[in-house]
Amino acid sequence: MALSRALRFRRLLSPALLTLAAAPLPLSAAPEVRIDLPERCRLLTGQYFDLRVEVTGLRDANAASLVLRDTNGKDLVAQFGQADEVTTNNDWNTNDGDKAWVFRRRSFATEGVKTLVAEVRDPGAGTTASSALQEIGVQRFRTPKRGGNKSIILYIGDAMSAGHRDAGRLVAQSAGDHLRGGFYDQLMEMDRMPYAGMILTHAENAVVPDSANTATAWAMGNKTVTSALNVFPDNNSDPLDNPRVETLWSYLRRLHGYKTGIVTTAYITDATPAAEGAYVADRGRWEDIARHYVDGVFTGGPAFDVMLGGGRQFFESRSDGRNLSQELVAKGFTQVGTRSELKALSPANPPGKLFGLFSQSNMTVAYDKLGYQRPPDESSTYQSDLPDQPFLEEMTAKAIATLSKGDAPFILMIEGASIDKQSHAGQAAGTIWDVIELDRAVGVGRDFAKANPKRKTLVLVTADHTQSLQILGIKDLASGSPIPPGAGLFPDYSIDPATGYPRNDNRFQLQVGLFSYQHTGSAVPITAEGPGAGLFTGMYDQTDLFFKMARVLDSDTAKLDRLEKERARLKIVGQNYGEGE
Numbered sequence: 093m094a095l096s097r098a099l100r101f102r103r104l105l106s107p108a109l110l111t112l113a114a115a116p117l118p119l120s121a122a123p124e125v126r127i128d129l130p131e132r133c134r135l136l137t138g139q140y141f142d143l144r145v146e147v148t149g150l151r152d153a154n155a156a157s158l159v160l161r162d163t164n165g166k167d168l169v170a171q172f173g174q175a176d177e178v179t180t181n182n183d184w185n186t187n188d189g190d191k192a193w194v195f196r197r198r199s200f201a202t203e204g205v206k207t208l209v210a211e212v213r214d215p216g217a218g219t220t221a222s223s224a225l226q227e228i229g230v231q232r233f234r235t236p237k238r239g240g241n242k243s244i245i246l247y248i249g250d251a252m253s254a255g256h257r258d259a260g261r262l263v264a265q266s267a268g269d270h271l272r273g274g275f276y277d278q279l280m281e282m283d284r285m286p287y288a289g290m291i292l293t294h295a296e297n298a299v300v301p302d303s304a305n306t307a308t309a310w311a312m313g314n315k316t317v318t319s320a321l322n323v324f325p326d327n328n329s330d331p332l333d334n335p336r337v338e339t340l341w342s343y344l345r346r347l348h349g350y351k352t353g354i355v356t357t358a359y360i361t362d363a364t365p366a367a368e369g370a371y372v373a374d375r376g377r378w379e380d381i382a383r384h385y386v387d388g389v390f391t392g393g394p395a396f397d398v399m400l401g402g403g404r405q406f407f408e409s410r411s412d413g414r415n416l417s418q419e420l421v422a423k424g425f426t427q428v429g430t431r432s433e434l435k436a437l438s439p440a441n442p443p444g445k446l447f448g449l450f451s452q453s454n455m456t457v458a459y460d461k462l463g464y465q466r467p468p469d470e471s472s473t474y475q476s477d478l479p480d481q482p483f484l485e486e487m488t489a490k491a492i493a494t495l496s497k498g499d500a501p502f503i504l505m506i507e508g509a510s511i512d513k514q515s516h517a518g519q520a521a522g523t524i525w526d527v528i529e530l531d532r533a534v535g536v537g538r539d540f541a542k543a544n545p546k547r548k549t550l551v552l553v554t555a556d557h558t559q560s561l562q563i564l565g566i567k568d569l570a571s572g573s574p575i576p577p578g579a580g581l582f583p584d585y586s587i588d589p590a591t592g593y594p595r596n597d598n599r600f601q602l603q604v605g606l607f608s609y610q611h612t613g614s615a616v617p618i619t620a621e622g623p624g625a626g627l628f629t630g631m632y633d634q635t636d637l638f639f640k641m642a643r644v645l646d647s648d649t650a651k652l653d654r655l656e657k658e659r660a661r662l663k664i665v666g667q668n669y670g671e672g673e
Contacts, residue, residue, distance in 0.1 A: 122149070122217075122220055122221075122222045123147045123148060123149040123150050123156075123189075123212060123214055123217070123220070123222045124147065124148050124149050124222065125145065125146070125147045125210055125211075125212050125222045125223060125224040126145070126146045126147070126224055127143070127144070127145055127146075127208065127210055127224050127225075127226040128143075128144040128145075128146060128324050128325065128326050128334075128335045129141075129143070129226055129228070129314075129324060129335070130296060130314050130315050130316070130324065132229075132314075132315075133226065133227070133228045133229070133314055134228070134229045134230070134231065134313050134314060134635065134639065135199070135200060135228060135229070135230050135231070135313065135337070136230070136231050136232075136233040136313070136343065136639075136642055137199070137200060137201060137202060137203055137230055137231070137232055137233050137234070138199050138200075138201065138233065138343070138347055139199055139233075139313075139337070139338050139343050140197045140198070140199050140336075140337070140338040140342075140343075140390050141198060141199065141335070141336070141337045141338065142194060142195065142196050142197070142198070142335035142336045142337070143172070143194070143195040143198055143208070143335065144192060144193070144194045144195075144324075144326055144334075144335040145158055145160075145192065145193045145194075145210040145212070145224070146182070146190065146191075146192045146326065146327050147190060147191050147192075147212045147222070148183070148188050148189070148190040148327075149188065149189065149190075150189035150190065150191060150212075150214050150216065150217075151189060151214055151216030151217045152189070152214060152215050152216025152217075153180045153181070153189040153190060153191045154180065155214075155215045155216060156189075156191050156212055156213065156214050156215070156216075157212070157213050157215075158175070158193045158210060158211070158212050159210075159211045159212075159213070160172055160208060160209070160210055160211075161208075161209050161211065162206075162207050162208065162209065163207045163209060163225070168208070172195050172198055173195070175193035175194055175195055176194055176195060176196045177192075177193070177194040177196070178191070178192070178193050178194075179191070179192050179194075179328075180192075182326070182327045182328040183327045183328065184328075184329075189216075190327065191212075192326070192327070192328075194333075194335065197390065200228070200230045202230070203230050203231060203232040204230055205227055205228070205229055205230070206227070206228045206229075206230055207225065207226070207227050207228075208225070208226045208227075208228070209223050209224070209225050209226075210223060210224045210226070211223045231639055231642065231643070232646070233343075233642055233645075233646045234646055235348060235646065236646055236647055236648050240645075240646075240648075241499075241501050241547075241548065242501060242548040242549070242550060242623050242624070242644060242645050242649075243495075243496075243501045243502045243503065243504075243547055243548065243549045243550070244502075244503045244504070244549070244550045244552065244641055244644070244645070245492070245504050245506065245537040245540075245541075245549060245550070245551050245552070246310070246503070246504070246505045246506070246552045246554075246641075247282075247505075247506050247507075247508075247530065247533065247534050247537065247551070247552065247553040247554070248307075248364055248505060248506070248507045248508070248554065248555060248556055249507075249508045249511050249527060249530050249553070249554075249555045250303060250358075250364055250507055250508060250509050250510075250511050250512035250513075250555065250556055250557075251511050251512035251515050251555060251556070251557060251558060251559040251611065252508070252511050252527060252530070252554075252555040252558075252616070253555065253558035253559060253560070253561060253612075253614060253616065253617075254617050255560070255561035255562050255563065255604075256511060256515075256523065256524075256527050256555075256559075256561050257280070257282065257283070257527065257617065258563050259520075259523070259524045259527065259561060259563060259602060259604050260280060260524055260527030260528050260530075260531060261276070261279065261280050261283065262563065262583060262602050263524050263525075263528065263583065263585055263594050263602055264280065264528045264531065264585075264593075264594050265277070265278060265279060265280060266582055266583045266584075266585055267583075267585040267586055267587045267594040267595075268585075268586060268587050269584070271582045271583070272582070280531045280534075281531050281532070281534040281535040281538055282530075282531055282534050282553040282619050283619070284538075285538075285551065285553065285619040285620055285621040285625070286620075286621055286625065286656055286659060286660075287619065287620040287621065287625045287626055287628055287629050287656075288617065288618065288619045288620070288629065289617075289618050289620075289628050289629045289630050289631065289632065290615040290616070290617060290618070290630075290631045290632075291554060291615055291616050291617075291618055291631075291632060291633070291634050291636075291637065292615050292631070292632070292633045292634060293306050293309075293556070293557045293558070293613065293614075293615065293616055293634050294315075294613060295315065295316070295317060295318050296315040296316055296317050297317045297318060298317075298318055299613040300557075300610075300611050300612060300613040301318065301556075301557050301611065301613070302318045302319060302363065302375075302557070302611065303362070303363035303364050303375075303512070303556050303557065304318065304319050304320055304321050304363040304366070304367065304375040305317060305318050305319070305320060306556035306557050306634060307321070307363055307364045307366070307367030307368075307556055308320065308321055308322050308367050309633075309634035309635045309637070309638070310367075310634055310635070310637040310638050310641075311339040311340060311341065311367040311368050311638065312337040312338060312339045312340065312367075312638065313337070313340070313635050313638035313639055313642075314337055314635055315634075315635060319373070319374055319375050319376075320334070320372075320373050320374075320375070321363065321366050321367050321370050321371060321372050321373075321375055321381075322336055322337055322338075322339055322367060322370065322371045323335060323336050323337075323371050323372065323373050324337075325373070331372050331373035331374040331377055332372060332373075332377070332380060334371075334372075334373045336371040336389070338390045339367070339368055339369060340503065340638055340641060340642065341368040341369055341395065341396070341503055341505075342369065342388075342389070342390045342391050342395060343390075344501075344503055344645070345391055345395070346390060346391050348501075349500055349501075350500065350501050350502055350503055351397045351398075351495045351500050351501070351502040351503075352368070352369075352395065352396045352397055352398075352495075352502065352503055352504070353396050353397055353398030353399070353400075353491050353494075353495050353502065353503075353504040353505070354368050354369070354396055354398070354399055354400075354401070354504075354505050354507075355398065355400045355401060355484070355487045355488060355491050355504070355505070355506045355507065356400075356401040356402075356506070356507040356509050357401065357402070357454070357455045357457070357458075357484055357507065357508060357509045357510055357526070357529075358401060358402060358403075358454050358455070358507065358509035358510070358513070359378070359401060359402040359403025359405075359406065359451075359453050359454055360382075360385075360399050360400070360401035360402065360403045360449070361378040361379075361381040361382050361385075361403050361406050362375075362403070362454075362509065363375045364505075364507045364509065364556055365401065365505065365507060366381045368395075368396070368505050369384060369385055369389075369395035369396060370384040370385070370389075370395075371384060371389050372384075378403070378406040379406055379410050379411060379412070381406070382403075382406045382407050382410075382416055383414075383416070385399065385416075386416045386419055386420060386423075393423065394420065394423060394425075394445075397444070397445045397446070397494065397495060397502075398445070398446045398447075398491045398494050398495055398504070399420075399446075399447050399448070400434075400446065400447075400448045400450075400487045400490070400491055401448075401449065401450070401455065401487075401509075402449060402450055402451035402452070402453055402454050402455040403449060403451075403452070403453060404417070404429075404449040404450075404451065404452050405452045405453065407449060417447070417449065420445075420447045421447075423445075424444065424445050425443075425445040425446065425447040426443035426444075426445065426446050426447070427447050427448065428446070428447075428448040429448065429449060429450060430450065430478075430480040430481070430482075431450070431480045431481055431482035431483075431486065432480055433448075434448060434482050434486060434487065434490055435482070435486065437490055437493075439493060442490065442493040442494045442497050443494055444494070444497065445494070446490060446491065446494045448487070450478065450480075450481045450482060451475055451478050451481060452478070454473070454509065454510065454513065455481050455509075455510075456473050456474055456475050456478075456481050457473045457510040457513075457514060457522050457525070457526055458483060458484070458510075458525045458526050458528065458529035458593070459521050459522045459525040459526070459596075460472050460473050460474040460522075461474075461481060461483060462525070462588070462591060462593055464521075464525075464595070464596050464597075465596075465597075466519075466521065466522075467520075467521055469518075469519075470517075470519040470520075470521055470522060471517075471519070473510075473522070483529060483532070484506070484508060484529045484530060484532070484533040485529065485532040485533040485535070485536050487506075487533075488506055488533040488536045488537060489536050491504060491506070492504065492536065492537065492540050496540070496544070496547065501547075501645075503641075506530075506533055506537070508526050508527065508529060508530030508533070509526075510522065510523075510526045511523055511526045511527055511530065512559065514526060515559040515561065515606055515609070516559070516609055516610070517609070518606045518609050520604050520606060521596060523561070523606070524602070524604070525593070525596075528593060528594070529593075532592075532593075534551070534553055537549070537551050538551055538621065541621070541622055548622070548623045549622050549623075550620070550621075550622040550623050550624055550625060550641075550644055551620070551621045551622050551625075552618060552619075552620050552628065552637075552641075553618065553619045553620075554616055554617065554618035554619075554637070555616040555617070556616070557611050557612070557613075557616065558611070558612045558613075558614045558615075558616055559606070559608060559609075559610065559611060559612060560605075560606065560607040560608040560612050561604055561605070561606050561607075562604065562605045562607070563602070563603075563604055564603045564604055564605050565603045566581050566582070566583060566600050566601065566602065566603060567600075567601055567602075567603040568599060568600060569598075569599050569600075569601060570599055574603055575600070581600055582600070583598065583600055583601060583602050584598045584599060584600045585598050585601075586598060615631065618637075623644060623649045623653055624640075624643070624644030624647070624649040624652060624653070625653075625656065626652045626653070626655055626656065627640045627643065627644060627649075627652070628640060
């Protein structure tokens with residue numbers, strides 16, 4: 093059965109049919125069985141997942157037994173083996189006999205639609221047996237004979253909506269009189285990528301998501317609930333034992349020799365970077381997330397080859413007494429702690445593994461690293477005790493240099509984190525300059541991909557979720573008043589020659605509205621360039637991003653990529669009568 097057909101069938105099943113009574117007793121008399129996987133569960137061949145079966149309403153929990161089979165009655169014990177964990181009284185309700193069986197690190201070797209039936213027998217209730225049914229769609233992944241060895245750079249602008257992109261473009265690309273008559277001389281780096289689409293971001297349990305469940309969607313390919321990282325809910329309160337699904341970063345590292353990395357301007361245990369390598373039900377378990385990075389979960393040893401960002405406290409001032417920074421150095425990582433140390437790394441001979449924490453928590457945002465004066469209604473994030481912090485584009489360049497050393501392919505996530513954090517605070521200047529910082533980092537990745545065509549690097553730029561930002565017009569700082577529409581004026585920002593960033597000391601500035609100060613449930617834009625980029629057009633769910641990335645890596649995309657070359661051949665007269673990019 094084709095995967096798409098099976099998933100269509102799955103959607104036709106009513107929730108009532110997901111728990112099947114196998115005995116002639118009334119439903120109220122039968123225990124209730126649940127498999128803790130999402131309704132539309134999808135995996136890759138060989139991708140690890142945990143299978144947890146829970147049952148409540150037992151009369152004799154200790155004696156209750158589980159049988160796993162397929163819909164044809166075939167016993168799956170030979171494939172899944174015995175449960176790794178069997179527990180009772182998980183929900184601490186002594187009036188409700190419950191039991192759980194957990195099978196850790198299981199996988200499917202072949203593609204297709206797999207159907208599991210979990211049947212629980214309760215001797216205390218006579219012959220009563222209850223069952224739960226779960227379908228799992230499994231997508232093939234194999235190293236292709238042709239067109240393989242591809243790498244991926246995934247850029248995430250946290251909360252970066254289309255409005256945020258618009259604002260960044262209007263500030264950065266209007267500087268120096270480069271916006272005239274309604275035309276830009278040049279668009280942003282993320283604008284110049286040839287393919288675009290839109291991504292739906294809802295959580296399993298909410299229209300408006302958070303950064304944990306959205307990052308989980310692209311990292312391991314399934315939806316989960318808010319605050320959860322690569323795990324699903326279960327019926328106990330321990331946030332560290334929930335059923336897990338392996339991330340693409342871990343999967344590629346474990347099975348296919350990929351190098352892996354995370355770069356962020358937040359603390360590196362924050363939700364977006366954590367989704368690439370941690371497995372907890374509560375995104376606030378920062379010390380546990382750091383431990384997952386260093387010890388590994390599905391991988392032996394550290395989860396990444398590159399880790400750059402903030403969050404020193406969660407590695408060096410821990411409640412368990414461990415110094416994870418020292419442990420990483422002992423494992424062969426080169427450690428840096430300042431911008432100066434990062435820049436001093438040799439471009440010709442980068443380290444094999446790189447670890448850098450530049451602040452105790454979140455890093456100073458771009459606007460304040462530039463030393464600009466904040467507008468009266470905004471507050472600075474400058475850290476006087478840690479003044480020497482790198483820009484995102486500088487961290488990106490060093491991360492790519494380290495990961496691309498040698499012949500191994502790599503997968504790297506780069507986050508502009510304070511687009512979200514500054515939007516929460518309603519600070520427009522901080523927000524917009526962080527969009528610009530991310531875009532400059534995108535330029536580093538695009539330049540690498542073009543300069544190294546044999547490495548076949550796919551570059552993606554998207555967001556985890558949105559916040560509400562709208563372009564309202566222009567304001568005149570001399571008068572303090574908004575300029576009415578139709579006045580014929582554009583922003584008049586200038587470029588700082590020392591940094592290449594736009595200044596914010598001009599008279600006519602962009603006026604924006606940050607209306608919610610909270611996440612919103614809108615779709616996020618994505619732009620793509622490189623091998624397989626044509627797969628990322630259209631409207632699709634965030635979980636599809638995982639499977640699209642996997643499909644690019646395991647397929648020969650040459651025929652698809654020729655469309656990009658053909659598009660470039662069909663040149664259109666540019667805005668400046670040139671051919672443009």
